[in-house]
Amino acid sequence: MMILSGDPPKSRVLTLVLVLIILALVATPFLFPGAKALNVAAKICVFAALVASYDLLLGYTGSVSFAHTMFYGIGSYAIAIALYGMGPNWGAVATGIVVGLPLAALLALAIGLFSLRVAAIFFAMITLAVASAFQVLASQLSWLTGGEDGRSFQLPELLRPGTVLISKNLMGFEVNGRILTYYLVFAVSALMILALLRVVNSPFGRVLQAIRENRFRAEALGFRTVFHLSYANCIAALVAAGAGILNALWLRYAGPDTSLSFSIMLDILLMVVIGGMGTIYGAIIGATIFILAQNYLQALMGVAAKAASEAGLPLLPGLLHPDRWLLWLGLLFIASVYFFPTGVVGRLRNPGDKSAGGSH
Amino acid sequence: MTELAATDPLPKPKRDIAPILLPIAVALVMIPLIGSPSTWLTLTAASLAMGMMIFIMASGLTLVFGLMDVLNFGHGAFIAVGAYVATLVLAPFAASLQADSLWINLAVLAPAALLSMAVSGALGLIVERVLILPVYGQHLKQILMTTGGLIVAEQTLYAVWGPQIIPMPLPTSLRGSFILGDVAIAKYRGLATLIGLAVFIAIQLVLNRTKLGLLIRAGVENREMVEALGYRIRRLFLGVFMTGSALAGLGGVMWALYREQVHASMSDDLTVLIFIVVIIGGLGSIGGCFIGAILVAMIANYGGFLVPKLALVSNILLMVAILMWRPRGLYAVTSR
Numbered sequence: 001m002m003i004l005s006g007d008p009p010k011s012r013v014l015t016l017v018l019v020l021i022i023l024a025l026v027a028t029p030f031l032f033p034g035a036k037a038l039n040v041a042a043k044i045c046v047f048a049a050l051v052a053s054y055d056l057l058l059g060y061t062g063s064v065s066f067a068h069t070m071f072y073g074i075g076s077y078a079i080a081i082a083l084y085g086m087g088p089n090w091g092a093v094a095t096g097i098v099v100g101l102p103l104a105a106l107l108a109l110a111i112g113l114f115s116l117r118v119a120a121i122f123f124a125m126i127t128l129a130v131a132s133a134f135q136v137l138a139s140q141l142s143w144l145t146g147g148e149d150g151r152s153f154q155l156p157e158l159l160r161p162g163t164v165l166i167s168k169n170l171m172g173f174e175v176n177g178r179i180l181t182y183y184l185v186f187a188v189s190a191l192m193i194l195a196l197l198r199v200v201n202s203p204f205g206r207v208l209q210a211i212r213e214n215r216f217r218a219e220a221l222g223f224r225t226v227f228h229l230s231y232a233n234c235i236a237a238l239v240a241a242g243a244g245i246l247n248a249l250w251l252r253y254a255g256p257d258t259s260l261s262f263s264i265m266l267d268i269l270l271m272v273v274i275g276g277m278g279t280i281y282g283a284i285i286g287a288t289i290f291i292l293a294q295n296y297l298q299a300l301m302g303v304a305a306k307a308a309s310e311a312g313l314p315l316l317p318g319l320l321h322p323d324r325w326l327l328w329l330g331l332l333f334i335a336s337v338y339f340f341p342t343g344v345v346g347r348l349r350n351p352g353d354k355s356a357g358g359s360h
Numbered sequence: 361m362t363e364l365a366a367t368d369p370l371p372k373p374k375r376d377i378a379p380i381l382l383p384i385a386v387a388l389v390m391i392p393l394i395g396s397p398s399t400w401l402t403l404t405a406a407s408l409a410m411g412m413m414i415f416i417m418a419s420g421l422t423l424v425f426g427l428m429d430v431l432n433f434g435h436g437a438f439i440a441v442g443a444y445v446a447t448l449v450l451a452p453f454a455a456s457l458q459a460d461s462l463w464i465n466l467a468v469l470a471p472a473a474l475l476s477m478a479v480s481g482a483l484g485l486i487v488e489r490v491l492i493l494p495v496y497g498q499h500l501k502q503i504l505m506t507t508g509g510l511i512v513a514e515q516t517l518y519a520v521w522g523p524q525i526i527p528m529p530l531p532t533s534l535r536g537s538f539i540l541g542d543v544a545i546a547k548y549r550g551l552a553t554l555i556g557l558a559v560f561i562a563i564q565l566v567l568n569r570t571k572l573g574l575l576i577r578a579g580v581e582n583r584e585m586v587e588a589l590g591y592r593i594r595r596l597f598l599g600v601f602m603t604g605s606a607l608a609g610l611g612g613v614m615w616a617l618y619r620e621q622v623h624a625s626m627s628d629d630l631t632v633l634i635f636i637v638v639i640i641g642g643l644g645s646i647g648g649c650f651i652g653a654i655l656v657a658m659i660a661n662y663g664g665f666l667v668p669k670l671a672l673v674s675n676i677l678l679m680v681a682i683l684m685w686r687p688r689g690l691y692a693v694t695s696r
Binding site: 058062064114121122124125126128129130132133136137140262266269273315318319321323324326327329330331333334337338341 | 431491494495499500501503504505507511512518519520522523628629631632635636638639669673675680683
């Protein structure tokens with residue numbers, strides 16, 4: 001209970017699903033051999049943390065930010081540039097963290113102070129503009145960021161796949177640097193999610209929810225809403241940058257497509273809404289569903305598209321082409337905002353009540 | 361307070377002309393910086409043309425927000441749809457576009473633009489009914505719904521037309537430039553400026569000289585009061601939304617011809633630009649939107665000429681500067 005900050009999942013089915021997901025993530029290196037399964041699992045961990053931090057903004061304060069990938073990208077690029085420039089050692093990892101996290105927090109503070117004073121809509125539009133400028137900047141400053149190609153780098157000795165920590169024993173498993181990296185990603189993501197859970201269940205988190213419900217009233221009660229919102233924005237940016245660092249460490253690469261692109265922003269939005277806004281747990285569920293679908297449904301769509309084109313149907317092959325899967329996600333997104341505004345977690349917590357839950 | 365007799369005319373509100381002077385001041389300041397007057401004239405003409413196109417696309421968005429407090433994040437979709445629909449007409453008549461006669465060229469271009477406006481307007485009707493109607497008064501859901509709509513529209517365009525860039529060459533008679541002394545002004549930019557001015561004047565006339573416009577302006581200032589007087593503001597809003605969508609479609613055709621290519625991702629880039637314009641102008645203000653569009657285009661053209669590296673972030677800097685000066689944009693129309 002302590003570790004969940006007094007905010008348990010509050011639903012048997014939900015608890016079961018969460019436990020299953022976490023157990024599966026822990027056991028992935030041993031249960032599902034192969035690089036793809038491990039990649040998917042690591043991506044779920046990273047995105048669960050990233051989406052949880054976005055949930056702090058969207059679900060708990062009700063402000064829509066389109067700059068979340070920017071902070072994610074700052075983390076990724078900080079670690080990538082440090083390791084690329086200083087060589088694969090722990091000093092470089094530390095430098096990346098020490099530079100990346102404060103940079104993200106400062107930028108979040110600047111954006112927050114500048115745009116959170118006015119309506120939520122301003123914040124959404126300004127973050128969109130800043131994020132797109134940052135994206136262009138990252139692809140233009142190629143001497144620093146590697147431009148469109150991004151930066152590939154080497155990890156410190158300990159985390160490389162070639163480093164065998166425990167050689168094949170009786171059980172037939174080998175623990176190498178890659179698996180160690182995976183557990184690093186898993187542990188740090190879990191810590192960040194638990195920290196966010198602590199934040200939203202603190203008195204500070206209650207104030208955020210009060211601001212979401214009625215900003216004017218919260219202000220009348222004597223809370224400095226701009227301060228609270230900016231603070232939440234900074235925390236979310238820090239966690240996003242942390243997730244970016246993990247992502248870069250896992251991929252050994254940082255580039256515009258994996259860390260900055262607008263489509264990642266849309267993915268995050270989808271995961272929050274599908275999982276359930278204002279719950280933190282929704283982030284884990286949303287990330288798991290979405291990334292599993294992304295990795296395994298696309299193959300299915302390819303098969304369906306082929307069948308449709310063989311059957312000679314018009315238009316359908318184009319619509320079912322694996323590259324068009326965002327189309328179906330977009331439809332799903334609209335449908336879930338419309339019919340399930342509280343997401344999977346909200347539905348599981350309050351099965352009968354449509355209107356209850358985090359969002360309004 | 362002085363007493364007013366019943367026959368006295370109502371006191372006129374003071375005209376706020378500082379924002380109008382701003383683009384003129386920017387243009388004048390740039391003369392010594394750029395040096396050559398002919399280059400300056402070319403750049404100024406280019407900014408006017410670009411500004412007019414941006415204004416056409418952004419005007420609908422700002423009115424829709426002002427009137428009904430609805431922010432459409434999917435506005436860019438109408439732009440892309442407009443551009444794609446125009447290719448339906450322009451591609452089969454490519455031969456007529458190559459003919460060296462302004463009238464033959466326009467006879468193809470005008471129906472293409474009208475068709476684009478009709479389709480975007482009809483799409484606006486669907487979007488308003490399906491996506492926006494269920495989430496009135498809920499900003500968060502509006503943003504989410506319309507963002508979802510943007511994804512779906514963009515992906516559908518990809519599915520129907522394919523992911524490749526479609527070339528959209530300018531008609532022969534609109535290529536090249538007018539040469540006045542040593543100043544060159546591209547013909548198409550001249551046409552774009554004329555259309556933009558016409559749209560601006562038409563909107564201003566409708567808003568300021570008709571009963572419809574009176575209702576719209578009243579609705580922007582106080583929706584409940586207009587409703588209380590017995591007008592169906594919902595229907596009015598639907599009309600404004602469809603007009604705004606149709607204008608976005610027209611802007612899309614013009615922009616595609618300007619860039620001489622069509623691509624579904626154009627909606628993403630333009631959405632950002634339009635948001636900046638709408639914020640600078642003050643949400644809900646047509647005049648502010650007009651000035652904002654010209655300012656953004658000026659910064660893009662002058663900035664691109666003087667310090668090309670700065671062009672990447674110049675829009676953001678402009679927005680920050682304007683909001684420092686007037687936190688709610690050039691003209692704060694709504695009370696929200």
